[in-house]
Amino acid sequence: MADPAVVSGGSLPFCGRGAKAASSAAENYQLARRRTLQVVVSALLTESGFESAEKAAVETLTEMMQSYISEIGRCAKAYCEHTARSVPTLSDTVVTLIEMGFNADTLPVYAKRSQRMVITAPPVTNTPTTPKSLSAGHKRTHPPHIPSHFPEFPDPHTYIKTPTFREPVSEYQVVREKAANQRRDVERALTRFMAKTGETQSLFKDDVTAFPLIAARPSTIPYLSALLPSELELQTLEETDSSEQDDQTDSENTAGNMVTDDPSADKENSMLPPSGVVPSAKANDDNLIDNPYLRPVKKPKVRRKK
Template structure:
Protein backbone atom coordinates (compact mmCIF):
# COMPACT_ATOMS: atom_id res chain seq x y z
CA UNK A 1 0.00 0.00 0.00
CA UNK A 2 2.83 2.36 0.83
CA UNK A 3 4.47 1.81 -2.54
CA UNK A 4 1.19 2.38 -4.31
CA UNK A 5 0.61 5.61 -2.41
CA UNK A 6 4.09 6.83 -3.21
CA UNK A 7 3.62 5.97 -6.86
CA UNK A 8 0.40 7.95 -7.01
CA UNK A 9 2.11 10.90 -5.36
CA UNK A 10 4.85 10.72 -8.00
CA UNK A 11 2.29 10.71 -10.80
CA UNK A 12 0.64 13.80 -9.37
CA UNK A 13 3.99 15.58 -9.32
CA UNK A 14 4.76 14.74 -12.94
CA UNK A 15 1.90 16.85 -14.25
CA UNK A 16 3.07 20.12 -15.67
CA UNK A 17 6.86 19.46 -15.41
CA UNK A 18 8.96 19.44 -18.53
CA UNK A 19 12.30 21.12 -17.82
CA UNK A 20 15.40 19.02 -16.97
CA UNK A 21 15.67 20.67 -13.52
CA UNK A 22 12.09 19.76 -12.68
CA UNK A 23 12.60 16.20 -13.89
CA UNK A 24 15.70 15.88 -11.68
CA UNK A 25 13.82 17.16 -8.63
CA UNK A 26 10.93 14.79 -9.35
CA UNK A 27 13.22 11.76 -9.68
CA UNK A 28 15.00 12.59 -6.41
CA UNK A 29 11.70 13.09 -4.62
CA UNK A 30 10.38 9.77 -5.90
CA UNK A 31 13.54 7.97 -4.72
CA UNK A 32 13.13 9.43 -1.25
CA UNK A 33 9.52 8.27 -1.18
CA UNK A 34 10.66 4.73 -1.99
CA UNK A 35 13.23 4.91 0.83
CA UNK A 36 10.61 6.12 3.31
CA UNK A 37 8.22 3.37 2.22
CA UNK A 38 10.90 0.70 2.71
CA UNK A 39 11.75 2.06 6.18
CA UNK A 40 8.10 1.94 7.15
CA UNK A 41 7.83 -1.63 5.89
CA UNK A 42 10.89 -2.62 7.96
CA UNK A 43 9.28 -1.03 11.02
CA UNK A 44 6.18 -3.26 10.58
CA UNK A 45 3.68 -0.91 8.96
CA UNK A 46 1.34 -2.41 6.37
CA UNK A 47 -0.20 0.82 5.06
CA UNK A 48 0.24 4.56 5.43
CA UNK A 49 -1.60 7.67 4.42
CA UNK A 50 -0.26 9.78 1.62
CA UNK A 51 0.08 12.85 3.84
CA UNK A 52 2.19 10.90 6.36
CA UNK A 53 4.52 9.60 3.62
CA UNK A 54 4.89 13.10 2.18
CA UNK A 55 5.71 14.53 5.62
CA UNK A 56 8.38 11.92 6.34
CA UNK A 57 9.81 12.39 2.82
CA UNK A 58 10.10 16.13 3.47
CA UNK A 59 11.84 15.49 6.79
CA UNK A 60 14.31 13.05 5.21
CA UNK A 61 15.04 15.49 2.39
CA UNK A 62 15.69 18.33 4.86
CA UNK A 63 17.99 16.11 6.94
CA UNK A 64 20.06 15.04 3.93
CA UNK A 65 20.26 18.61 2.64
CA UNK A 66 21.57 19.79 5.98
CA UNK A 67 24.22 17.02 5.97
CA UNK A 68 25.38 18.09 2.50
CA UNK A 69 25.46 21.78 3.39
CA UNK A 70 27.50 21.18 6.56
CA UNK A 71 29.92 18.82 4.83
CA UNK A 72 30.46 21.37 2.04
CA UNK A 73 31.32 24.09 4.57
CA UNK A 74 33.88 21.76 6.22
CA UNK A 75 35.76 20.76 3.07
CA UNK A 76 35.70 24.31 1.70
CA UNK A 77 37.13 25.51 5.01
CA UNK A 78 40.15 23.23 4.41
CA UNK A 79 40.58 24.50 0.80
CA UNK A 80 39.33 21.31 -0.83
CA UNK A 81 36.79 20.78 -3.63
CA UNK A 82 35.74 17.18 -2.88
CA UNK A 83 34.30 15.86 0.45
CA UNK A 84 35.82 12.97 2.37
CA UNK A 85 34.51 10.50 4.98
CA UNK A 86 35.87 12.52 7.96
CA UNK A 87 33.83 15.52 6.72
CA UNK A 88 30.64 13.43 6.84
CA UNK A 89 31.51 12.02 10.27
CA UNK A 90 32.17 15.47 11.73
CA UNK A 91 28.91 16.68 10.24
CA UNK A 92 26.89 13.84 11.80
CA UNK A 93 28.54 14.41 15.20
CA UNK A 94 27.81 18.13 14.95
CA UNK A 95 24.14 17.32 14.22
CA UNK A 96 23.94 15.08 17.34
CA UNK A 97 23.96 11.69 15.59
CA UNK A 98 25.67 8.68 17.28
CA UNK A 99 28.13 7.50 14.67
CA UNK A 100 28.97 4.25 16.57
CA UNK A 101 25.52 2.81 15.78
CA UNK A 102 26.00 3.02 12.00
CA UNK A 103 27.88 -0.31 11.50
CA UNK A 104 25.27 -2.29 13.44
CA UNK A 105 22.42 -0.57 11.57
CA UNK A 106 24.04 -1.30 8.22
CA UNK A 107 24.30 -5.04 9.06
CA UNK A 108 20.69 -5.50 10.20
CA UNK A 109 18.98 -8.66 8.99
CA UNK A 110 15.55 -7.26 7.94
CA UNK A 111 16.90 -4.48 5.74
CA UNK A 112 15.46 -4.05 2.27
CA UNK A 113 17.70 -3.48 -0.73
CA UNK A 114 16.52 -0.78 -3.11
CA UNK A 115 17.62 -1.15 -6.67
CA UNK A 116 19.29 1.82 -8.28
CA UNK A 117 17.18 3.75 -10.74
CA UNK A 118 18.01 3.16 -14.40
CA UNK A 119 20.46 5.62 -15.84
CA UNK A 120 19.31 7.16 -19.07
CA UNK A 121 21.85 8.70 -21.34
CA UNK A 122 21.09 12.21 -22.45
CA UNK A 123 20.51 12.51 -26.19
CA UNK A 124 23.46 14.09 -27.88
CA UNK A 125 22.41 17.06 -29.94
CA UNK A 126 24.21 17.03 -33.29
CA UNK A 127 26.34 20.05 -34.00
CA UNK A 128 25.15 22.20 -36.84
CA UNK A 129 27.62 23.09 -39.58
CA UNK A 130 30.37 20.88 -38.17
CA UNK A 131 33.35 21.24 -40.50
CA UNK A 132 36.78 19.87 -39.68
CA UNK A 133 38.18 18.97 -36.27
CA UNK A 134 38.20 21.26 -33.25
CA UNK A 135 41.53 22.80 -32.35
CA UNK A 136 43.01 21.32 -29.12
CA UNK A 137 43.97 23.49 -26.18
CA UNK A 138 47.56 24.75 -26.04
CA UNK A 139 49.75 23.87 -23.08
CA UNK A 140 49.09 27.15 -21.24
CA UNK A 141 45.27 26.71 -21.29
CA UNK A 142 43.74 24.39 -18.65
CA UNK A 143 41.77 21.40 -19.91
CA UNK A 144 38.64 22.22 -17.89
CA UNK A 145 37.98 25.32 -19.97
CA UNK A 146 35.54 25.06 -22.89
CA UNK A 147 36.76 23.75 -26.18
CA UNK A 148 37.47 25.90 -29.19
CA UNK A 149 34.49 26.58 -31.46
CA UNK A 150 34.02 24.87 -34.77
CA UNK A 151 36.63 25.80 -37.39
CA UNK A 152 34.03 27.26 -39.74
CA UNK A 153 33.35 30.07 -37.24
CA UNK A 154 36.81 31.63 -37.45
CA UNK A 155 38.33 30.33 -40.70
CA UNK A 156 38.15 32.84 -43.54
CA UNK A 157 35.67 31.69 -46.17
CA UNK A 158 35.15 34.17 -49.02
CA UNK A 159 31.55 34.30 -50.19
CA UNK A 160 31.79 36.70 -53.16
CA UNK A 161 32.90 35.78 -56.65
CA UNK A 162 35.29 37.75 -58.79
CA UNK A 163 33.65 39.56 -61.71
CA UNK A 164 33.97 37.84 -65.06
CA UNK A 165 36.09 39.89 -67.45
CA UNK A 166 36.34 37.47 -70.36
CA UNK A 167 35.18 39.10 -73.59
CA UNK A 168 33.63 35.94 -75.02
CA UNK A 169 31.66 35.21 -71.84
CA UNK A 170 30.36 38.78 -71.65
CA UNK A 171 29.29 38.75 -75.29
CA UNK A 172 27.49 35.44 -74.87
CA UNK A 173 25.76 36.69 -71.73
CA UNK A 174 24.66 39.91 -73.43
CA UNK A 175 23.37 37.99 -76.44
CA UNK A 176 21.41 35.57 -74.26
CA UNK A 177 19.89 38.47 -72.29
CA UNK A 178 18.92 40.25 -75.51
CA UNK A 179 17.38 37.07 -76.86
CA UNK A 180 15.39 36.55 -73.65
CA UNK A 181 14.10 40.13 -73.74
CA UNK A 182 13.03 39.84 -77.35
CA UNK A 183 11.35 36.51 -76.69
CA UNK A 184 9.50 37.91 -73.66
CA UNK A 185 8.29 40.96 -75.62
CA UNK A 186 7.20 38.79 -78.53
CA UNK A 187 5.19 36.53 -76.24
CA UNK A 188 3.63 39.53 -74.52
CA UNK A 189 2.59 41.08 -77.81
CA UNK A 190 1.28 37.74 -79.01
CA UNK A 191 -0.88 37.38 -75.89
CA UNK A 192 -2.23 40.91 -75.90
CA UNK A 193 -2.82 41.39 -79.67
CA UNK A 194 -4.03 39.48 -82.65
CA UNK A 195 -1.98 36.45 -83.62
CA UNK A 196 -1.65 34.06 -86.50
CA UNK A 197 -0.58 30.42 -86.34
CA UNK A 198 1.48 28.24 -88.66
CA UNK A 199 -0.87 25.33 -88.12
CA UNK A 200 -4.58 25.30 -88.63
CA UNK A 201 -5.41 22.80 -85.88
CA UNK A 202 -3.14 24.08 -83.09
CA UNK A 203 -3.20 27.85 -82.64
CA UNK A 204 -1.07 28.03 -79.49
CA UNK A 205 2.13 26.27 -80.56
CA UNK A 206 3.77 28.91 -82.76
CA UNK A 207 1.86 32.19 -82.37
CA UNK A 208 2.87 34.92 -84.80
CA UNK A 209 2.04 38.59 -84.45
CA UNK A 210 -0.58 39.45 -87.04
CA UNK A 211 0.26 42.21 -89.51
CA UNK A 212 -2.17 45.09 -89.75
CA UNK A 213 -3.27 45.67 -93.34
CA UNK A 214 -3.03 49.22 -94.71
CA UNK A 215 -5.17 50.82 -97.39
CA UNK A 216 -2.13 52.19 -99.25
CA UNK A 217 0.85 50.07 -98.16
CA UNK A 218 3.45 51.88 -100.28
CA UNK A 219 2.61 55.30 -98.84
CA UNK A 220 4.71 54.85 -95.69
CA UNK A 221 7.72 53.96 -97.79
CA UNK A 222 7.37 57.06 -99.95
CA UNK A 223 6.81 59.56 -97.15
CA UNK A 224 9.91 60.68 -95.21
CA UNK A 225 10.24 59.79 -91.57
CA UNK A 226 10.17 62.27 -88.70
CA UNK A 227 13.93 62.02 -88.25
CA UNK A 228 14.59 62.90 -91.87
CA UNK A 229 12.18 65.82 -91.71
CA UNK A 230 13.89 67.13 -88.59
CA UNK A 231 17.31 66.89 -90.21
CA UNK A 232 16.03 68.79 -93.22
CA UNK A 233 14.61 71.52 -90.99
CA UNK A 234 17.88 71.86 -89.09
CA UNK A 235 19.92 72.16 -92.24
CA UNK A 236 17.48 74.71 -93.63
CA UNK A 237 17.63 76.82 -90.48
CA UNK A 238 21.45 76.77 -90.43
CA UNK A 239 21.72 77.86 -94.05
CA UNK A 240 18.92 80.42 -93.89
CA UNK A 241 21.16 83.47 -93.62
CA UNK A 242 23.53 82.47 -96.43
CA UNK A 243 21.07 81.06 -98.94
CA UNK A 244 18.15 83.44 -99.24
CA UNK A 245 17.57 82.62 -102.88
CA UNK A 246 17.33 78.94 -102.14
CA UNK A 247 14.77 79.64 -99.45
CA UNK A 248 12.57 81.61 -101.86
CA UNK A 249 12.83 78.78 -104.32
CA UNK A 250 11.73 76.25 -101.78
CA UNK A 251 8.77 78.44 -100.84
CA UNK A 252 7.60 78.41 -104.46
CA UNK A 253 8.07 74.64 -104.59
CA UNK A 254 6.03 74.22 -101.44
CA UNK A 255 3.29 76.37 -102.90
CA UNK A 256 3.22 74.24 -106.03
CA UNK A 257 3.15 70.98 -104.11
CA UNK A 258 0.52 72.10 -101.63
CA UNK A 259 -2.18 70.36 -103.61
CA UNK A 260 -0.46 66.98 -103.50
CA UNK A 261 0.35 67.33 -99.77
CA UNK A 262 -3.30 68.05 -99.00
CA UNK A 263 -4.28 64.85 -100.77
CA UNK A 264 -1.65 62.84 -98.85
CA UNK A 265 -2.71 64.31 -95.48
CA UNK A 266 -6.36 63.52 -96.20
CA UNK A 267 -5.46 59.92 -96.97
CA UNK A 268 -3.39 59.65 -93.75
CA UNK A 269 -6.23 61.09 -91.69
CA UNK A 270 -8.65 58.54 -93.11
CA UNK A 271 -6.23 55.70 -92.34
CA UNK A 272 -5.71 56.98 -88.81
CA UNK A 273 -9.47 57.20 -88.22
CA UNK A 274 -9.90 53.65 -89.40
CA UNK A 275 -7.00 52.42 -87.28
CA UNK A 276 -8.26 54.05 -84.06
CA UNK A 277 -11.24 51.74 -84.00
CA UNK A 278 -9.18 48.55 -84.18
CA UNK A 279 -6.04 49.72 -82.32
CA UNK A 280 -5.52 48.08 -78.91
CA UNK A 281 -4.50 50.36 -76.05
CA UNK A 282 -1.14 48.66 -75.62
CA UNK A 283 2.19 50.52 -75.33
CA UNK A 284 3.99 47.67 -77.11
CA UNK A 285 1.70 47.92 -80.14
CA UNK A 286 2.02 51.68 -80.69
CA UNK A 287 4.11 52.96 -83.63
CA UNK A 288 7.76 53.65 -82.95
CA UNK A 289 8.72 57.26 -82.25
CA UNK A 290 12.27 58.11 -83.15
CA UNK A 291 14.16 60.52 -80.89
CA UNK A 292 14.66 64.09 -82.01
CA UNK A 293 18.19 65.24 -82.64
CA UNK A 294 19.05 68.60 -81.20
CA UNK A 295 21.47 70.78 -83.10
CA UNK A 296 24.56 71.81 -81.23
CA UNK A 297 24.86 75.58 -80.91
Protein backbone atom coordinates (compact mmCIF):
# COMPACT_ATOMS: atom_id res chain seq x y z
CA MET A 1 0.00 0.00 0.00
CA ALA A 2 1.13 3.52 -0.76
CA ASP A 3 0.71 5.10 2.65
CA PRO A 4 0.59 2.37 5.30
CA ALA A 5 0.00 3.20 8.92
CA VAL A 6 1.11 0.55 11.41
CA VAL A 7 -1.51 -0.16 14.05
CA SER A 8 -0.46 -0.05 17.67
CA GLY A 9 -2.61 -0.23 20.76
CA GLY A 10 -5.51 -2.09 19.17
CA SER A 11 -6.87 0.54 16.74
CA LEU A 12 -5.81 2.16 13.49
CA PRO A 13 -4.44 5.70 13.63
CA PHE A 14 -6.26 8.42 11.78
CA CYS A 15 -5.59 11.98 10.69
CA GLY A 16 -7.90 14.98 11.15
CA ARG A 17 -9.40 16.97 8.30
CA GLY A 18 -7.25 19.98 9.09
CA ALA A 19 -4.13 20.76 11.04
CA LYS A 20 -5.50 23.94 12.52
CA ALA A 21 -8.20 23.94 15.18
CA ALA A 22 -11.64 25.17 14.18
CA SER A 23 -12.52 28.62 15.35
CA SER A 24 -16.26 28.45 15.90
CA ALA A 25 -18.17 26.13 18.22
CA ALA A 26 -20.12 24.55 15.35
CA GLU A 27 -16.93 23.60 13.54
CA ASN A 28 -15.45 22.16 16.72
CA TYR A 29 -18.60 20.09 17.24
CA GLN A 30 -18.54 18.71 13.69
CA LEU A 31 -14.81 18.01 13.88
CA ALA A 32 -15.21 16.08 17.14
CA ARG A 33 -18.02 13.95 15.70
CA ARG A 34 -15.98 13.31 12.54
CA ARG A 35 -13.01 12.11 14.57
CA THR A 36 -15.30 9.82 16.58
CA LEU A 37 -16.54 8.22 13.37
CA GLN A 38 -12.96 7.75 12.20
CA VAL A 39 -12.12 5.99 15.47
CA VAL A 40 -15.15 3.71 14.99
CA VAL A 41 -14.11 2.88 11.43
CA SER A 42 -10.55 2.10 12.59
CA ALA A 43 -11.90 -0.18 15.32
CA LEU A 44 -14.11 -2.04 12.84
CA LEU A 45 -11.16 -2.53 10.50
CA THR A 46 -9.07 -3.86 13.37
CA GLU A 47 -11.83 -6.32 14.33
CA SER A 48 -11.98 -7.48 10.71
CA GLY A 49 -8.24 -8.33 10.77
CA PHE A 50 -6.65 -5.34 9.03
CA GLU A 51 -3.33 -4.10 10.37
CA SER A 52 -3.04 -0.91 8.33
CA ALA A 53 -5.14 1.25 6.01
CA GLU A 54 -4.67 4.17 3.70
CA LYS A 55 -5.95 7.58 4.64
CA ALA A 56 -8.22 7.76 1.59
CA ALA A 57 -9.82 4.40 2.45
CA VAL A 58 -10.50 5.47 6.03
CA GLU A 59 -12.03 8.74 4.81
CA THR A 60 -14.24 6.89 2.31
CA LEU A 61 -15.52 4.43 4.92
CA THR A 62 -16.10 7.31 7.36
CA GLU A 63 -18.14 9.17 4.76
CA MET A 64 -20.20 6.06 4.03
CA MET A 65 -20.92 5.50 7.72
CA GLN A 66 -21.86 9.14 8.22
CA SER A 67 -24.24 9.03 5.25
CA TYR A 68 -25.82 5.80 6.51
CA ILE A 69 -26.38 7.21 10.02
CA SER A 70 -27.73 10.48 8.60
CA GLU A 71 -30.21 8.58 6.40
CA ILE A 72 -31.42 6.59 9.41
CA GLY A 73 -31.95 9.78 11.39
CA ARG A 74 -33.75 11.50 8.52
CA CYS A 75 -36.14 8.60 7.95
CA ALA A 76 -36.80 8.19 11.68
CA LYS A 77 -37.61 11.90 11.91
CA ALA A 78 -39.99 11.59 8.96
CA TYR A 79 -41.85 8.66 10.57
CA CYS A 80 -41.98 10.59 13.84
CA GLU A 81 -43.53 13.69 12.24
CA HIS A 82 -45.94 11.49 10.26
CA THR A 83 -47.43 10.29 13.57
CA ALA A 84 -47.74 13.85 14.96
CA ARG A 85 -44.72 13.64 17.26
CA SER A 86 -41.65 15.83 17.54
CA VAL A 87 -38.98 13.47 18.93
CA PRO A 88 -38.19 10.07 17.31
CA THR A 89 -38.43 6.96 19.45
CA LEU A 90 -37.00 3.44 19.22
CA SER A 91 -39.96 2.21 17.20
CA ASP A 92 -39.29 4.86 14.53
CA THR A 93 -35.68 3.71 14.26
CA VAL A 94 -36.67 0.03 14.01
CA VAL A 95 -39.16 0.78 11.22
CA THR A 96 -36.47 2.78 9.42
CA LEU A 97 -33.96 -0.10 9.62
CA ILE A 98 -36.57 -2.54 8.31
CA GLU A 99 -37.41 -0.23 5.40
CA MET A 100 -33.70 0.04 4.57
CA GLY A 101 -33.40 -3.77 4.40
CA PHE A 102 -31.60 -4.30 7.72
CA ASN A 103 -32.53 -7.16 10.04
CA ALA A 104 -33.09 -5.53 13.42
CA ASP A 105 -33.13 -8.88 15.26
CA THR A 106 -29.38 -9.31 14.71
CA LEU A 107 -28.49 -6.15 16.64
CA PRO A 108 -28.49 -7.74 20.16
CA VAL A 109 -26.24 -10.58 19.00
CA TYR A 110 -23.85 -8.15 17.30
CA ALA A 111 -23.74 -5.92 20.39
CA LYS A 112 -22.78 -8.88 22.61
CA ARG A 113 -19.92 -10.16 20.43
CA SER A 114 -16.77 -11.16 22.27
CA GLN A 115 -14.20 -9.42 20.04
CA ARG A 116 -15.74 -5.99 20.09
CA MET A 117 -13.55 -3.03 21.06
CA VAL A 118 -14.62 -0.49 23.66
CA ILE A 119 -14.24 3.13 22.60
CA THR A 120 -14.17 5.89 25.15
CA ALA A 121 -17.11 8.26 24.93
CA PRO A 122 -16.48 11.81 23.72
CA PRO A 123 -16.43 14.57 26.31
CA VAL A 124 -19.92 15.61 27.32
CA THR A 125 -20.69 19.29 27.13
CA ASN A 126 -22.31 21.02 30.07
CA THR A 127 -26.08 21.03 29.89
CA PRO A 128 -27.60 24.52 29.80
CA THR A 129 -29.01 25.55 33.13
CA THR A 130 -32.56 26.87 33.35
CA PRO A 131 -32.74 30.50 34.52
CA LYS A 132 -34.20 31.08 37.95
CA SER A 133 -36.90 33.29 36.49
CA LEU A 134 -38.23 30.28 34.52
CA SER A 135 -38.02 27.71 37.30
CA ALA A 136 -41.45 26.36 38.20
CA GLY A 137 -42.29 23.12 39.94
CA HIS A 138 -40.17 19.97 39.84
CA LYS A 139 -39.07 18.07 36.76
CA ARG A 140 -40.97 14.81 36.35
CA THR A 141 -39.33 11.46 35.70
CA HIS A 142 -40.71 8.62 33.61
CA PRO A 143 -43.32 6.38 35.27
CA PRO A 144 -42.56 2.64 35.39
CA HIS A 145 -44.66 1.88 32.29
CA ILE A 146 -42.63 4.28 30.07
CA PRO A 147 -39.26 2.96 28.80
CA SER A 148 -36.16 4.91 29.72
CA HIS A 149 -35.13 5.48 26.09
CA PHE A 150 -38.21 7.63 25.47
CA PRO A 151 -37.75 11.42 25.47
CA GLU A 152 -37.85 13.16 28.80
CA PHE A 153 -40.68 15.38 29.90
CA PRO A 154 -40.26 19.05 28.99
CA ASP A 155 -39.30 21.60 31.58
CA PRO A 156 -42.17 22.43 33.97
CA HIS A 157 -42.09 26.14 33.11
CA THR A 158 -43.17 25.36 29.54
CA TYR A 159 -46.57 23.96 30.52
CA ILE A 160 -47.25 24.93 34.18
CA LYS A 161 -46.63 28.66 34.42
CA THR A 162 -44.09 31.27 33.51
CA PRO A 163 -43.75 34.02 36.11
CA THR A 164 -43.12 37.31 34.36
CA PHE A 165 -42.98 39.61 37.37
CA ARG A 166 -41.09 39.86 40.59
CA GLU A 167 -42.60 39.55 44.02
CA PRO A 168 -43.71 42.90 45.46
CA VAL A 169 -41.43 44.46 48.01
CA SER A 170 -42.98 44.48 51.48
CA GLU A 171 -40.33 46.43 53.40
CA TYR A 172 -41.73 49.45 55.22
CA GLN A 173 -38.99 51.88 54.19
CA VAL A 174 -39.14 50.94 50.50
CA VAL A 175 -42.94 51.18 50.43
CA ARG A 176 -42.90 54.63 52.06
CA GLU A 177 -40.26 55.90 49.61
CA LYS A 178 -42.24 54.58 46.65
CA ALA A 179 -45.46 56.19 47.89
CA ALA A 180 -43.68 59.53 48.44
CA ASN A 181 -42.20 59.45 44.93
CA GLN A 182 -45.59 58.69 43.40
CA ARG A 183 -47.25 61.51 45.32
CA ARG A 184 -44.54 63.94 44.24
CA ASP A 185 -44.91 62.90 40.60
CA VAL A 186 -48.69 63.36 40.76
CA GLU A 187 -48.33 66.82 42.29
CA ARG A 188 -45.84 67.88 39.62
CA ALA A 189 -48.03 66.59 36.82
CA LEU A 190 -51.10 68.37 38.22
CA THR A 191 -49.17 71.61 38.66
CA ARG A 192 -47.90 71.50 35.07
CA PHE A 193 -51.39 70.78 33.78
CA MET A 194 -52.90 73.70 35.69
CA ALA A 195 -50.08 75.98 34.52
CA LYS A 196 -50.70 75.07 30.87
CA THR A 197 -54.49 75.30 30.94
CA GLY A 198 -55.07 78.22 33.35
CA GLU A 199 -53.71 81.64 34.13
CA THR A 200 -50.16 81.77 35.42
CA GLN A 201 -47.80 84.30 36.93
CA SER A 202 -44.06 84.44 36.31
CA LEU A 203 -41.25 85.40 38.66
CA PHE A 204 -39.15 86.79 35.82
CA LYS A 205 -40.30 89.55 33.50
CA ASP A 206 -37.90 88.62 30.71
CA ASP A 207 -38.87 84.95 30.43
CA VAL A 208 -42.55 84.35 31.11
CA THR A 209 -42.36 80.58 30.58
CA ALA A 210 -39.67 80.01 33.23
CA PHE A 211 -40.97 78.81 36.60
CA PRO A 212 -44.67 79.59 36.04
CA LEU A 213 -46.88 80.02 39.12
CA ILE A 214 -50.59 79.26 39.21
CA ALA A 215 -52.49 82.52 39.56
CA ALA A 216 -54.55 82.67 42.77
CA ARG A 217 -57.56 84.41 41.21
CA PRO A 218 -60.88 82.80 42.08
CA SER A 219 -63.61 82.92 39.46
CA THR A 220 -66.32 85.54 40.10
CA ILE A 221 -69.17 83.32 38.90
CA PRO A 222 -68.12 79.69 39.23
CA TYR A 223 -71.42 78.34 37.82
CA LEU A 224 -71.34 80.48 34.67
CA SER A 225 -69.58 77.84 32.59
CA ALA A 226 -72.36 75.36 33.34
CA LEU A 227 -75.10 77.75 32.16
CA LEU A 228 -73.46 78.79 28.89
CA PRO A 229 -74.14 76.36 26.04
CA SER A 230 -71.26 74.71 24.33
CA GLU A 231 -70.53 74.68 20.60
CA LEU A 232 -72.02 71.21 20.23
CA GLU A 233 -75.29 72.29 21.85
CA LEU A 234 -75.50 75.37 19.62
CA GLN A 235 -74.97 73.25 16.53
CA THR A 236 -77.68 70.81 17.64
CA LEU A 237 -80.11 73.66 18.29
CA GLU A 238 -79.44 75.20 14.89
CA GLU A 239 -80.14 71.88 13.19
CA THR A 240 -83.39 71.51 15.18
CA ASP A 241 -84.56 75.04 14.25
CA SER A 242 -83.74 74.50 10.58
CA SER A 243 -85.70 71.22 10.53
CA GLU A 244 -88.73 72.94 12.13
CA GLN A 245 -88.58 75.73 9.57
CA ASP A 246 -88.43 73.17 6.76
CA ASP A 247 -91.52 71.40 8.13
CA GLN A 248 -93.39 74.69 8.38
CA THR A 249 -92.38 75.62 4.83
CA ASP A 250 -93.57 72.27 3.48
CA SER A 251 -96.96 72.61 5.18
CA GLU A 252 -97.47 76.17 3.88
CA ASN A 253 -96.44 75.17 0.36
CA THR A 254 -98.93 72.32 0.47
CA ALA A 255 -101.72 74.70 1.53
CA GLY A 256 -100.74 77.25 -1.17
CA ASN A 257 -100.80 74.65 -3.93
CA MET A 258 -104.47 73.83 -3.36
CA VAL A 259 -106.71 74.97 -6.24
CA THR A 260 -109.32 77.58 -5.14
CA ASP A 261 -111.66 79.94 -7.00
CA ASP A 262 -111.35 82.78 -4.47
CA PRO A 263 -109.38 85.70 -6.01
CA SER A 264 -108.53 87.01 -2.56
CA ALA A 265 -106.61 83.80 -1.88
CA ASP A 266 -104.59 84.30 -5.06
CA LYS A 267 -103.83 87.83 -3.98
CA GLU A 268 -102.61 86.68 -0.60
CA ASN A 269 -100.43 84.00 -2.20
CA SER A 270 -98.91 86.59 -4.51
CA MET A 271 -97.85 88.66 -1.51
CA LEU A 272 -95.84 85.79 0.01
CA PRO A 273 -92.03 85.92 -0.29
CA PRO A 274 -90.29 83.63 -2.80
CA SER A 275 -89.33 81.13 -0.13
CA GLY A 276 -92.90 80.77 1.03
CA VAL A 277 -91.99 81.12 4.71
CA VAL A 278 -94.07 83.46 6.81
CA PRO A 279 -91.86 85.14 9.44
CA SER A 280 -93.19 85.00 12.94
CA ALA A 281 -92.19 87.13 15.90
CA LYS A 282 -92.34 84.17 18.24
CA ALA A 283 -89.75 82.20 16.27
CA ASN A 284 -87.43 85.19 16.23
CA ASP A 285 -87.76 85.56 19.99
CA ASP A 286 -86.87 81.89 20.50
CA ASN A 287 -83.77 82.23 18.34
CA LEU A 288 -82.52 85.17 20.39
CA ILE A 289 -82.41 83.16 23.63
CA ASP A 290 -79.07 81.37 23.94
CA ASN A 291 -79.45 80.07 27.49
CA PRO A 292 -81.03 76.58 27.39
CA TYR A 293 -82.40 77.04 30.90
CA LEU A 294 -84.48 80.11 29.86
CA ARG A 295 -86.06 78.69 26.74
CA PRO A 296 -89.71 77.59 26.72
CA VAL A 297 -90.43 73.92 27.02
CA LYS A 298 -90.98 72.14 23.71
CA LYS A 299 -93.34 69.23 23.77
CA PRO A 300 -92.35 66.23 21.68
CA LYS A 301 -94.38 65.51 18.59
CA VAL A 302 -96.71 62.54 18.91
CA ARG A 303 -97.53 60.72 15.73
CA ARG A 304 -100.97 59.25 15.61
CA LYS A 305 -101.46 55.92 13.99
CA LYS A 306 -103.90 55.94 11.09
